[in-house]
Amino acid sequence: MAEADKQSVELAWAELCLQLPCSYVDHPFGPDSTVFKVAGPDRSRGRMFALLLNLHGETVLNLKCEPALADQQRSEHPQITPGYHMNKKHWNSVRPGLDPHYVRELIEDSYDLVVEGLPRRDQEHIRLQTKIADGSID
Incomplete structure (x- = not known):
């Protein structure tokens, strides 16, 4: 896969991860791997739902x-x-070549599994942020 194609896939995947409510980027393993976490109001309690890395030249x-x-x-x-x-x-490792809509589903499923494991108050905070982002809160 060409370098430009790898970067395009990485950017698309990162964008999908960051579109999810209360998600953010962290680099606890160094600059060569990007961790996507979700948290309630206290980011220090965030939990990983995705890890983007370059493995021997492969995204x-x-x-x-x-x-x-x-x-x-x-x-x-x-x-x-x-x-x-x-x-x-x-955990599964996903490589380029899947339908983008399917990758979105996999990312959302991962995110949902992690959110389900968060304390109730954090889940409620995330649900509220989701409603605010959707414009469905009065």
Whole structure:
């Protein structure tokens, strides 16, 4: 894959991650990997839902996944493999080549799984921010 194409994929994936309410970028593993987290009002309690990295010249996006779906996704799509350097039961690594709408679904699923694990007050904060962003709050 050409360098310009890799950068285009990385930017598209990063944009999808950052469109989600209360998501933000962090670099806890250094500048070579971008972590996307979600948090309530206290970002110091943020939790990772995506990890964008360059693995031996290949763009990879690690996403959390329901264990029951992980094997199915891996068997249906060669671009999806067990999560690199992650818990293989709960994380998948996604490589370029999938339909962008499907990648969006995978990112949203990962985000939703992480939000479900947050404390109730953080979930409520995120729901409120979602309503504000949608313009559906009075």
